[in-house]
Amino acid sequence: MLLRVMRVSAVPRSWFLFPVLIFFLLIVYHGAEANNINVTRVGLIIDADTRIGKEERIAMEIAAQNYNISSKTQKISLYIRDSLRATSAAEEMIREKKVKVIIGMHTWQEAAQVADIGSQALVPVVSFAAPAINPPLMQLRWPFLIQMAKIGTEQIKCIANIVHAYNWKRVVVIYEDEAFGGDSGKLALLTEALQHVGSEIEYRLVLPPFSSMSDPGWIVHEELVKLMKTQLRNFIVLESSLEMAIHLFREAKDMGLVRSDSTWIIPNSITSLLDSVNNSVISSMEGAIGIKTHYSEEVTSEYHDFHAQFRKIFRTEYPEEDNSDPSFYALRAYDSIRIVIQAIERMTSNRSSPKMLLDSMLLSNFTGFSGKIHFKAGQLSDTSILSIVHVLGKRYKEIEFWTPDLGFSTIPSIGKPNTWVAPVILQRNLQESPKGWEMPTDAKPLKIGVPGRASNENFVKVDYGVKLNENDYSGFCIQIFLEARELLGYPLPYKLEACNCTYNDLVHLVQNKTYDAAVGDFTITAERLQYVDFTAPFIESVLIVWLLEHQSNPEFSGSWRNQISTALWFAFSSLFFAHRENIHNNLTRLVMGVWLFVVLILTSSYTASLSSMLTVQKLEPNYMELLKKNNLPVGCIDLSVKKYLVNVVEFKEQNIKIIKNSKLFEQENIFAVFLEFPYEEIFYNKNCKEYTSTRLLTQGFAGLGFVFQRGSPITRDFSEAIIKLSEAGTISSLKKKWLTPQNECSANITSSEPESLSLQNFGVLYLISFVTSTICLLLFLVRLFISRQQHHNAFEGNITTGEESTWKKAVRLVRHFCIKNPRRAPTLADTAGANEYFLRRLLSTTFDTPEFRASSVPVEVEMQQTKDA
Known part of the structure; x- marks a missing residue:
């Protein structure tokens, strides 16, 4: 069988090279396109386990993602590291990831360490933390540092203004020990600011870092037990993480430290997150006054898109969180990426240096989600407006605004002068002005010490009963206390207790909190004011040495x-x-x-009176010099008077004897007695027939008042009540009842000053x-x-x-x-x-x-x- 063989012509080899050529051209094209895209690597150092860290990460990822989608030539690549190892994380990202910018850090200690690394590596560092006080030569030390947080001075001044508005003289400060109250200088700054408004820090409660606690609830409870020993109920949380604040308020409420008579002031780091916590956390902070940075809540299309994206991503990644709304920290983190994006777009050259990137970032001038973004000397330059919020139930509301220059106002303005006064505004918005003090109750009444051995029974008299609670108290001082108590405007349960001790000892018993107050004839002196507070004086205190022809003419x-x-x-x-x-x-x-x-009597009397007025001062002997020159023994009834005679009048201490009644005059063989004015009047009322009083005004004291513990708000209330009693004439009536001399004695009192004649004399x-x-x-x-x-x-x-x-x-x-x-x-x-x-x-x-x-x-x-x- 013959087969027909067909001959096939050969295919040119060049045809086999065509697909290879096409593939090569595609590779070259994509390579060229890739070479035209500039990728900027940004390192993030945050605590992703905290609520703030979670919000910041999601916000910055949204900002980078939106930019990467819209830009064809520029891309942002983010690398996140934990702030627990901030220093090593910064070095690793600079060395291996070749980051061009580092953003994050919530403590100044972390920011300063990363800024040192950034300055050495010529990498700009955007910090979310700022020092309380700017260190000297800050720009020379950290030239590549950019601060997106305001220094703590403004918040500290706002806290001091609130304390002054409520007239709190002493406060308790609480802070978490993570360089918040120590190295940052916030505690020193707060101490100085409080001194300027006449207040002081009585107690500091330092909590250990939350990350170091194995059982935060128990540790916080043990620390709060210390606060139960003080009567102060105004607490300032200087700085704390949100996790620490949640445990702090939960335990404080269980222990009765969050009540109507207590006031808590919480900082921006906590208040700014109130929108992000559940209702149970807010309810545990009921009554607290919060401070947070005010930012415009004007809703734009960009903000609306961001808000929707944020809620969707946050709810997906953290379903255990009750609230998915972004806080101020998320808005600030979003703006930090926008700073980098705008800086990149401003640089026209493909070959940019780190210094050019830094300068371009410092040129930022826009209104972001968190407020106005504009830098001066590496810091935000615009004046911050702080919001004052009041936590009520399971929500909170803004009650006032505060700026460094204008103080409190009802509108968030920095350009209009403020005509309001802080106490008026805050007390108007808060239903009841907080006392900041543990107020007495029926179960725990105000414990008041009364001198059991008073200088004179007309002032304080104690009739002892069989039992301690059967004592009867009366006298001028007791009556004033009772009258003033009726004018306080609120119930004040009290319990009087006689103390057989000296007046100075009773003052110190009030100081060491054995007694809450002391009622009696206490002389107000500078030495005593160092330990206790006095009410307004209810009586003056003066030291006296008691020695027809028409028709027929x-x-x-x-x-x-x-x-x-x-x-x-x-x-x-x-x-x-x-x-x-x-x-x-x-x-x-x-x-x-x-x-x-x-006429004869008139001319003779007025001639004698005029002669006396002109010559009595020249003829009068200097009794003080005679007593001191001749070393004559003198007497007084109080240790404070004795100190004055020794230190001021310069009497010898051995010549001064403390006496209590007139019988000791003869026994002690003294030549003169120094008495304060009210005591002199009472003493002479009883002994006018045996002694002659020569009054020489030598020293005026601040008067007599009641004693209260330092910082007690009841002192101010009693002072106001005493002033009202004085204006109403009640104190004058009580003085006539208890202290006015009898007629036969008042007629015998002589004075060194010549008396003037009047019509009544004739x-x-x-x-x-x-x-x-x-x-x-x-x-x-x-x-x-x-x-x-x-x-x-x-x-x-x-x-x-x-x-x-x-x-x-x-x-x-x-x-x-x-x-x-x-x-x-x-x-x-x-x-x-x-x-x-x-x-x-x-x-x-x-x-x-x-x-x-x-x-x-x-x-x-x-x-x-x-x-x-």
């Missing part, structure tokens, strides 16, 4: 003007016994004699002069009236006085009294015919008619006969 005749001027001149000239007018009438002589007697003399003048005037008028009636009856005959009206009688009497001759006044030679002269004037005035003129001669004859008779 022509001199007074004439017109009314002449009569008045003559009378005034006569009265004035008689003061100097220089009157020249002669006296004729016996009644006038009597009045004049009494008046001259009064009241009896003026009364005698007035009575004498009045009687003489009445007698003169009676005699004048009788004489007028006799003449009238004699000349009118059948006209009776009863037919004439009273008005006419008065007119005729006045006319008779006012008859005068201004042209010539009778002289002394005419005295014998004075009655005839006046009668003629009367007749010529009254009966000046033609029918009566003829009867003028019989009248003269009859008048002469009457005169002779």
Whole structure:
């Protein structure tokens, strides 16, 4: 069988090279494209096990992912390391991963160590931590450090302002020992800020690092037991991790330290996470005042997308978390990646140096999710606005805002002046102003010490009963305490207890918290104020060493003007016994004699008083110098007075004896006793017949007040109540009841200052002069009236006085009294015919008619006969 063989033509070998060529071209193309993409490696140092770390990681991954999708030439690659080994992690990422930027670190200690490495490797470091106080030459030491956190000064000042707003004098500070209160300087800064507002830190509670605790609940409980020994209930959490804060408040609430009379101030590191914790955590912080950085909550499309992405990823990766909303820390982490992204885009050259990248990052100027991003000297330059929040139940609300320059305000503004006062704002928003003190209750009343051996029973008197609770307390100080307590505005259970000790010992018993307060006649001194607080003084404390001629005399005749001027001149000239007018009438002589007697007494008394005022200070001996020069023994009733006599007046201590009553005066053989004003008054009230008091004002003390423990808010309330009692006159009434001397004693008290004379000193003399003048005037008028009636009856005959009206009688009497001759006044030679002269004037005035003129001669004859008779 023959087979047909077919010949196949050969294929060119060049065709087999075509696929290879295509594959090679594809590789070259993708390689060239890859070479045009610039990848920036960023290292993250965070604590991914904490809530803050979780939020920061997710936020930065979202920022990098969104940028990588939108950019074709630039990419961001993230490398995450644990902050527990921050230093070694930074070195490893720089050496092996070739990172260009490092972001993270929540403690200044970590940030400073990583910044040292970054400065050596020329790698910019973006820190989420800042020191409390900037170290010197900070930029020269860490030139590649960028701080995205504000220094702690602003938050510390805000805390001090809150303390001042509530008038807390002493506070308790709590912080977690992770360089928060030590190396960072926050504790020192807080101490200084509190001193500026008149407050101080009484107790510091340092908690160990949360990461080092095997049983956090038990350790925190044991530490809080220490706080139960103090009455302070205002706590400042200076700095703490969220995990530590959760255990802290949980145990504190179980122990009764989170109540209506307690106040907790929590920092930004905790307050900023309140949106991220469950309701049970917030409820354990009920009543707390939180401080957090304020940022604009304006919702943009970019923020809306970020918020949705964040919630979805966070809920997927951490389903055990109750809240998936981003906090301030997540927003800040997102903005940190945006700083890197904008810096990369600003650099036009493909070959960029680390210094160029750093400078480009420092040029950032935009409004991010966490606020305004703008740097100056490596730090955020814009002034922060802090929000003051109040935790209520299972939620919280913003009540105020605070800025360093303007203080508190109701709106988040840094450009408008603030017209509010912090206490008004905070107390208005909080239903009740927190006392910050363990207030007394019926089960645990205020324990008050009372001097069992008081200096004087008028101030404090203790009538001892069979049992301690059967003692009866009375006196001036006890009454003031009871009256002031009624004005407090809130119930104050108390228990009085007599203490048979010295006043200084009782003050120290209040200091060491044996007593909550002391009620009695306690002198306010600078030494005692170092240990306790005093109320406003309810009484002053001063150290004292208890050692009629008109009608018959022509001199007074004439017109009314002449009569008045003559009378005034006569009265004035008689003061100097220089009157020249002669006296004729016996009644006038009597009045004049009494008046001259009064003048004699007045001039003599005022001359003596004036001489005394001008010379008494020069003639008065210096009792202090006499007592000291002759080493004479003196006495006092209180140790504080003795110290004053030794240190100020410079008496020898051996010459001063402390005495308690007047019987010891004779036994101790002292020459003078130094008493404070209220005691001197009471003492002299009882012993005025045996002793003479010479008052020499030598020293004024601050007064007498009640004693309370340092920082007790009840002190202020009692001071306000005492001032109200003083303004209402209640204290004056009690002083009259308990402290005013008897009349017989007050009259015997002498003073070294000369007394001035007043009208009351001559009241009896003026009364005698007035009575004498009045009687003489009445007698003169009676005699004048009788004489007028006799003449009238004699000349009118059948006209009776009863037919004439009273008005006419008065007119005729006045006319008779006012008859005068201004042209010539009778002289002394005419005295014998004075009655005839006046009668003629009367007749010529009254009966000046033609029918009566003829009867003028019989009248003269009859008048002469009457005169002779």
